Amino acid sequence: MNRPTDKAVDAPRACFIAAGLDVLGERWALLALREMSLGVHRFDQIARNTGASRDILVGRLRTLESQGVIERVQYSERPPRYEYHLTTSGAEVAPILISLAAWSSTWMRDETPRASYRHSCGADLKPVVSCAECGEEFTPGSLMLGPLVSAAGTDPPSDQ
Amino acid sequence: MNRPTDKAVDAPRACFIAAGLDVLGERWALLALREMSLGVHRFDQIARNTGASRDILVGRLRTLESQGVIERVQYSERPPRYEYHLTTSGAEVAPILISLAAWSSTWMRDETPRASYRHSCGADLKPVVSCAECGEEFTPGSLMLGPLVSAAGTDPPSDQ
């Protein structure tokens, strides 16, 4: 019952998971990124394949663009038309999609037939997440809180 | 004017990513699971640490319970009080949280100081996602669509 550091107001935990969700956690954002990572780059097809309302999708794509996750590439001048492409940052969302697909195909066991995913080697999706440092697999519970880190934490990759 | 045969509307892509998001993609769901995986199991603390409204959080926890991701464990009879714990399914959400935290700490480079994560070996969070079959690392773009799969796909793990 004794907490050594009792702050006046318990603010929500500011962590990188919460920060990531601010960008990727809005409705349709991850599905839009899924489409782009599958090679679908045009508005109408992204809207159709995700099921998102067109107006909401416009907003989401603008947000993702402003966050540097995707970029608009003009493919027609008259009328101006753009394709949506992943930036380096956006391409690196793949592990999240992979983990999500793997969890879902393991635990969502209902009748519905769904598109599955596989690795490019041809095998069914069975991702193993391991620590780059020690090589050990991440087991549930081996994720620990680290120190508070701001921008200067490590080397900032530049986009493009 | 236009009321032609607009029937064969392409349905949204039914895939395991979308299915996973139906369960885990609602607001606050992943943050609640984060708390449980960090050892926080009681309602008030989960509400405080996530920042979710209490009423919304109740709904979310009930949904996650009905989906078998968490379970309520009674710790007091009078008055009845419950703790929220991850099931096996819930514990296996960890790779998603890990990927999200890693992406975020790589790409969210602003001033805000945030709690970082690390592997239990002590190293900073640097997850590597590789294919269990061929051992090769998943690179962006090495995720491919597979065939449609329903419940009978592989062996169903049992929970609890």
Add this chain to the structure above:
DNA sequence: CGAGTAAGTTGGATTTTCCAACTGACTTGT
């Protein structure tokens, strides 16, 4: 010319979320 494609935009209905206060059943402090 009329139909079709593409990327949006618009207005209004619906749904979800937010927020602060309240409740009930206890427990703890004085």
Add this chain to the structure above:
DNA sequence: ACAAGTCAGTTGGAAAATCCAACTTACTCG
């Protein structure tokens, strides 16, 4: 004993986000 605090919710009303179908603009194709 009595007041205050804890805990896990519940409530009602306001605010925000989403949904939906139709509309718009600017082309291209037959």
